[in-house]
Amino acid sequence: MAKIIYTHTDEAPLLATYSFLPIVSAYAKKAGVGIETRDISLAGRILAQFGLADDALSELGELTGHPEANIIKLPNISASVPQLKAAIKELQEKGYALPDYPESASDTHGSIVRAKYAKAVGSVVNPVLRQGNSDRRAPLSVKAYARKHPHVNKPFGESSKTAVATMSDHDFKHNEKSVTLAADDMLTITLETADGEKKVLLPELRVLAGEVVDATSLQVSELHKFLRDALAQAKASGVLFSVHLKATMMKVSDPIIFGHVVQAYFSDIFAKYGDDLAAAGLSANDGLGSILSGLPALPNGTEIEKAFEAALEAGPRLSYVNSDKGITNLHVPSDVIVDASMPAMIRNGGKLWGADGGTDDTLAVIPDSSYAGVYATVIEDVKKNGPLDPATIGTVPNVGLMAQAAEEYGSHNKTFEIPADGTVTVTNAAGEVLLSHQVAAGDIWRACQTKDIPVRDWVRLAVARARDSKTPAVFWLDENRAHDAELIKKVRAYLPEHDTDGLEIKILAPDQATAYSLERIRAGLDTISVTGNVLRDYNTDLFPILEVGTSAKMLSIVPLIAGGGLFETGAGGSAPKHVQQLVSDNYLRWDSLGEFFALVPSLEQYAAYAKAPAARVLADALDRATATFLEADRSPGRKLGTLDNRGSHFYLALYWAQELAAQTEDAGLADAFKNLAETLTAAEPAIVSELAAVQGKPADIGGYYLPDDEKASAVMRPSKTFNEALASL
Numbered sequence: 158m159a160k161i162i163y164t165h166t167d168e169a170p171l172l173a174t175y176s177f178l179p180i181v182s183a184y185a186k187k188a189g190v191g192i193e194t195r196d197i198s199l200a201g202r203i204l205a206q207f208g209l210a211d212d213a214l215s216e217l218g219e220l221t222g223h224p225e226a227n228i229i230k231l232p233n234i235s236a237s238v239p240q241l242k243a244a245i246k247e248l249q250e251k252g253y254a255l256p257d258y259p260e261s262a263s264d265t266h267g268s269i270v271r272a273k274y275a276k277a278v279g280s281v282v283n284p285v286l287r288q289g290n291s292d293r294r295a296p297l298s299v300k301a302y303a304r305k306h307p308h309v310n311k312p313f314g315e316s317s318k319t320a321v322a323t324m325s326d327h328d329f330k331h332n333e334k335s336v337t338l339a340a341d342d343m344l345t346i347t348l349e350t351a352d353g354e355k356k357v358l359l360p361e362l363r364v365l366a367g368e369v370v371d372a373t374s375l376q377v378s379e380l381h382k383f384l385r386d387a388l389a390q391a392k393a394s395g396v397l398f399s400v401h402l403k404a405t406m407m408k409v410s411d412p413i414i415f416g417h418v419v420q421a422y423f424s425d426i427f428a429k430y431g432d433d434l435a436a437a438g439l440s441a442n443d444g445l446g447s448i449l450s451g452l453p454a455l456p457n458g459t460e461i462e463k464a465f466e467a468a469l470e471a472g473p474r475l476s477y478v479n480s481d482k483g484i485t486n487l488h489v490p491s492d493v494i495v496d497a498s499m500p501a502m503i504r505n506g507g508k509l510w511g512a513d514g515g516t517d518d519t520l521a522v523i524p525d526s527s528y529a530g531v532y533a534t535v536i537e538d539v540k541k542n543g544p545l546d547p548a549t550i551g552t553v554p555n556v557g558l559m560a561q562a563a564e565e566y567g568s569h570n571k572t573f574e575i576p577a578d579g580t581v582t583v584t585n586a587a588g589e590v591l592l593s594h595q596v597a598a599g600d601i602w603r604a605c606q607t608k609d610i611p612v613r614d615w616v617r618l619a620v621a622r623a624r625d626s627k628t629p630a631v632f633w634l635d636e637n638r639a640h641d642a643e644l645i646k647k648v649r650a651y652l653p654e655h656d657t658d659g660l661e662i663k664i665l666a667p668d669q670a671t672a673y674s675l676e677r678i679r680a681g682l683d684t685i686s687v688t689g690n691v692l693r694d695y696n697t698d699l700f701p702i703l704e705v706g707t708s709a710k711m712l713s714i715v716p717l718i719a720g721g722g723l724f725e726t727g728a729g730g731s732a733p734k735h736v737q738q739l740v741s742d743n744y745l746r747w748d749s750l751g752e753f754f755a756l757v758p759s760l761e762q763y764a765a766y767a768k769a770p771a772a773r774v775l776a777d778a779l780d781r782a783t784a785t786f787l788e789a790d791r792s793p794g795r796k797l798g799t800l801d802n803r804g805s806h807f808y809l810a811l812y813w814a815q816e817l818a819a820q821t822e823d824a825g826l827a828d829a830f831k832n833l834a835e836t837l838t839a840a841e842p843a844i845v846s847e848l849a850a851v852q853g854k855p856a857d858i859g860g861y862y863l864p865d866d867e868k869a870s871a872v873m874r875p876s877k878t879f880n881e882a883l884a885s886l
């Protein structure tokens with residue numbers, strides 16, 4: 158039977174779900190629409206690994222291969238190892254019989270447990286569910302709202318020293334090699350060491366005809382030179398030093414790179430005490446925070462702690478994630494995530510926070526140069542032409558390649574920290590060498606796959622979006638980069654399969670595409686960015702944050718290749734800072750607009766698939782209610798004392814009920830919602846004051862990774878009047 162699956166995830170979106178889902182379920186029920194939930198939270202995924210909960214993620218992954226799939230996917234935590242450990246601890250304290258996270262895989266038991274936990278780390282949800290390409294845009298109503306209520310993009314200072322530092326050679330971009338496979342094959346990845354030993358890194362990598370396979374390496378000796386220079390440059394010019402990586406999605410490569418940055422900053426300490434730290438299991442890859450918290454257990458811990466303090470004093474000033482709490486840019490690998498952190502910095506006039514809580518210019522270090530130029534180009538543009546004005550600029554929607562785990566770089570099973578000098582080769586079943594790299598111990602080598610069907614579908618989707626929205630489309634591909642050169646051949650081959658008459662379709666390298674899109678956006682013109690998987694992620698934070706202040710207000714649809722739909726909510730993450738605010742002040746600033754937007758096409762698809770016209774009436778009414786919601790400015794404020802997430806849900810429920818009561822297409826539904834619309838309209842002042850009354854005190858939700866259902870529900874549904882009105886439906 159057709160149904161909509163609403164996902165339970167983590168942090169702020171999970172809290173919002175405690176308030177919003179009861180509304181959705183109650184309304185949907187009246188229209189005969191079945192809604193079920195599935196838990197794909199970090200806690201749920203950990204428990205599933207040990208048979209302590211259903212494996213909802215695998216179930217949903219399977220479902221995406223069927224046309225009835227209709228999944229509303231909220232953002233979830235892509236856990237770093239420190240987050241994983243914290244979640245394990247909380248679950249153990251709640252009585253779940255989970256083993257500790259083994260620090261090493263020294264025995265069989267350790268390796269089995271580690272392998273299970275590895276399945277919960279990093280970006281493990283999205284590659285399973287995203288069995289289609291991505292269509293993300295700011296809906297017209299959101300652009301209209303932003304034009305009317307423009308947020309502030311601060312100007313850069315007159316002589317702003319903010320800049321991007323990136324490698325000019327020897328990195329993933331420059332070392333890349335790529336091939337397109339002529340036939341189905343089985344590949345093997347092997348390291349042949351300088352001593353002549355053959356180590357198979359990956360015995361069997363199945364590939365299909367037409368698939369693009371590439372390999373590349375980041376040379377660690379060169380990374381160290383680059384980092385030494387960047388540290389010296391930041392110190393000399395007196396700006397903050399900040400590093401911007403994606404340790405969540407690139408879960409293998411980027412924590413290693415992060416560790417090198419920590420080691421480069423504290424090079425003297427690692428030279429002197431490196432063995433002590435290693436013996437105590439304290440790894441630079443886990444960040445300064447985890448090292449500092451482990452020091453008290455060491456006999457010379459106090460001495461090392463003093464050395465860290467002195468190094469921070471002597472080195473370039475670090476940017477801070479939280480100045481009050483002393484959390485630096487180097488504390489936690491997953492605190493600073495490039496796609497969210499760079500646009501936030503640009504919106505803030507190129508400034509980040511320093512140790513004293515004041516803001517300053519920064520040297521933003523993005524080691525690999527594949528996409529660093531995009532941010533450098535935006536920074537140059539804003540320095541030259543001033544900040545982008547949300548009241549007048551156009552928009553840059555995105556069509557992103559991501560189906561069948563296309564271009565999942567740096568994660569999963571094809572990225573390795575090379576143990577010894579030698580040559581890494583990718584060979585086919587016939588033993589022919591397809592790709593080969595000279596490597597040194599410590600280099601990071603990665604391979605990446607991109608299947609043909611997703612590329613073909615991506616080209617189709619790009620043309621369809623360009624046609625539907627009458628907007629020029631630019632493929633962000635660099636003919637001088639090996640992988641992109643292969644994709645360009647495919648784009649050129651597949652474009653003629655579509656009617657592109659009268660459409661403007663270009664292929665530009667990312668830096669030029671950025672400059673071109675910025676020039677147009679300043680003139681109030683729209684340009685679709687048709688990108689690979691990584692730029693899909695980056696651009697759908699970058700442009701929304703500059704255009705409408707946040708990536709939360711995005712329509713984010715994944716038309717599944719098998720015919721169903723995955724409806725993501727917004728383009729942002731799970732906003733951990735919002736949880737802190739709820740716990741300390743009982744105030745949740747999470748904006749659920751992304752959920753509202755996702756629900757509309759989900760209901761539409763339900764209506765079409767289940768031949769249930771009432772679901773379409775529900776969708777149309779919700780669409781109009783959301784427009785009223787924006788018009789009336791009912792999104793949560795940022796600060797205590799204003800309307801928060803719960804209040805915003807009340808208003809959505811009110812407008813939605815009013816629209817349902819007023820529509821004439823389905824008399825039964827109109828009748829069903831008549832009383833509720835009247836009750837909510839009359840009770841508005843009472844409900845708003847009941848919601849306001851709870852603010853300002855700490856809130857107990859009974860956990861972080863696995864909140865207590867009853868407690869969280871009580872916190873998120875504090876208006877008796879509203880709850881009773883809903884129950885009466």
Ligand code: NAP
Pocket residue numbers: 231232233234235236283405493494497707708709727728729730731732733734735746747748749751
């Ligand atoms: P983030 O969660 O997007 O948070 C960055 C900031 O964006 C927030 O602090 C908040 O700004 C703003 N924001 C995002 N969504 C919002 C919403 N709906 N309403 C209001 N403000 C919103 O990015 P992050 O801190 O880089 O990542 C946090 C976690 O989310 C990580 O575990 C990451 O892996 C995960 N993530 C998941 C997905 C996904 O599942 N699709 C996508 C991205 C990230 P203010 O604090 O200024 O209000």
Ligand code: MG
Pocket residue numbers: 496497694695697698728729
């Ligand atoms: Mg992103």
